[in-house]
Amino acid sequence: MTATLPPRGAERGPRRWPLLGNLPAFARDPLAFFESLRDEYGDWVPWALGPKRNVLVSRPEHAAELLGAVETTFAPQELGWAFRQLLGNGVVVATGEDWRRKRALVQPAVRPRQVRSYAATMVECADALAGAWAEGARIEVHREMAGLTQRIAVRTLFGGDAAGREAPISAAMAAAQRELGAEFRGLTLFLPAWVQTPGRRRMRAAVAVLDREIEHVIREHEEASAGGAGRDDLLGRLLAARDEHGGPLSRTELRDESITLYIGGHETTSTTLTWAWQLLSGAPGARARLDEELERVLGGRLPTYDDHARLTWTRQVVKESLRLYPPVWLISAVAGEGAVIGGRPVPPGTGVWTSPWSVHRDARWFPDPEAFRPERWDADAPHPVPEHAWFPFGGGPRACLGARFALVEAVLVLAVLAQRFHLDTGPAPVPVFPGLTLQPTCPVPATLRRAGP
Numbered sequence: 001m002t003a004t005l006p007p008r009g010a011e012r013g014p015r016r017w018p019l020l021g022n023l024p025a026f027a028r029d030p031l032a033f034f035e036s037l038r039d040e041y042g043d044w045v046p047w048a049l050g051p052k053r054n055v056l057v058s059r060p061e062h063a064a065e066l067l068g069a070v071e072t073t074f075a076p077q078e079l080g081w082a083f084r085q086l087l088g089n090g091v092v093v094a095t096g097e098d099w100r101r102k103r104a105l106v107q108p109a110v111r112p113r114q115v116r117s118y119a120a121t122m123v124e125c126a127d128a129l130a131g132a133w134a135e136g137a138r139i140e141v142h143r144e145m146a147g148l149t150q151r152i153a154v155r156t157l158f159g160g161d162a163a164g165r166e167a168p169i170s171a172a173m174a175a176a177q178r179e180l181g182a183e184f185r186g187l188t189l190f191l192p193a194w195v196q197t198p199g200r201r202r203m204r205a206a207v208a209v210l211d212r213e214i215e216h217v218i219r220e221h222e223e224a225s226a227g228g229a230g231r232d233d234l235l236g237r238l239l240a241a242r243d244e245h246g247g248p249l250s251r252t253e254l255r256d257e258s259i260t261l262y263i264g265g266h267e268t269t270s271t272t273l274t275w276a277w278q279l280l281s282g283a284p285g286a287r288a289r290l291d292e293e294l295e296r297v298l299g300g301r302l303p304t305y306d307d308h309a310r311l312t313w314t315r316q317v318v319k320e321s322l323r324l325y326p327p328v329w330l331i332s333a334v335a336g337e338g339a340v341i342g343g344r345p346v347p348p349g350t351g352v353w354t355s356p357w358s359v360h361r362d363a364r365w366f367p368d369p370e371a372f373r374p375e376r377w378d379a380d381a382p383h384p385v386p387e388h389a390w391f392p393f394g395g396g397p398r399a400c401l402g403a404r405f406a407l408v409e410a411v412l413v414l415a416v417l418a419q420r421f422h423l424d425t426g427p428a429p430v431p432v433f434p435g436l437t438l439q440p441t442c443p444v445p446a447t448l449r450r451a452g453p
Ligand code: HEM
Pocket: 091, 092, 093, 103, 110, 260, 261, 262, 264, 265, 266, 268, 269, 272, 326, 327, 328, 331, 332, 392, 393, 394, 395, 397, 398, 399, 400, 401, 402, 403, 405, 406
């Protein structure tokens, strides 16, 4: 493995096809492609996606420098038609001043104090799921986790006003998310907006349902707030938010941010949980330490928000799962004037890419990188994790707004379910599919076994 940057002008990269650049290798298996670039050419690798010139950076400090410069010398990548259709101009899509204003308006709704108020819903939903499970039953882990995080997302976002609307909202969100994933990995990403495809028609249909349902929920929230009974959920907080000039989010902006928080938060957390169960099933030692902690801290009761800080091993399991399977496996931005990484100027227009997947699986920062070892996160671990080497939530000014929400949710859900059940997924490794998030390629069946005394 090449450990340092090559001298300027001597950077080497893979051979490129005319017109396509390295698109074929990237499209075939992007995870393997990025790892091979790192291993064969080093920490700064020029490559091309069609006509677009790119660089892959693989050192944690370079990834941090890139993320820190987004919205100053780097601009976020253009997102495709499907993103704009679904997320409108929400905080994930917006740039510049518009993004700054929206981020400032959305952030207070996901502060730790607010996440505390969503914890009870997370625990309630997980407890209901455990209540529906039975000893010896076969489940499909990814489907169960997706259903659970979907319920949590709808209820924390819309509270009681979503009652009766949960099914159509969840179905439309799931359909839209499928199309988003298909576009993200497919050639339609490069098609102009006017081209119609069956996938784009499905996306429009899903968005029409979402617009209708969310419009109702927003109206109910507005009426409640006008009657002096503002809602204590995410949408209620977005409705009450005011910018520096005292202006609220418009109806359209409320719709965009509601969908953004749902899409940003649900699939990322459900895949994290799915991988955590799969990894725990193959690691009896880690699972035994989990059982011991749950018994010691909770003693059979349901967890609360405050337990999240006490469940240190449970949190380490989540962090290690996010290391091996970072749901957002790819982050990139486009260089503008004055862009520099590692002291090296980057020509304007160059796409600079980094991959949490390949940095998290680099033996220089994580010894025995393929192994699931939550103990790496012990306070007295012999090889402390280097700064910036773990970045599943991105970093810099556009870092994930929901990181606290997601970590609390994953810890509480694991704690509730693991107190009651073991999920035996069997020894076979589950292949990974790098779609919009890092998902299992196939169903993940598991047999439920009762846990605890
Ligand atoms: C394990 C779960 C999650 C992971 C791994 C994750 C990861 C990320 C990453 C890597 C980014 C930055 C992307 C980039 O720089 O291109 C991001 C942005 C974002 N995330 Fe998350 N996320 C998770 C959960 C959540 C949740 C639960 C929410 C909402 C409640 C959320 C809302 C957002 C938003 C709004 C942004 C855009 C921030 C901005 O552009 O200013 N995420 N997320």
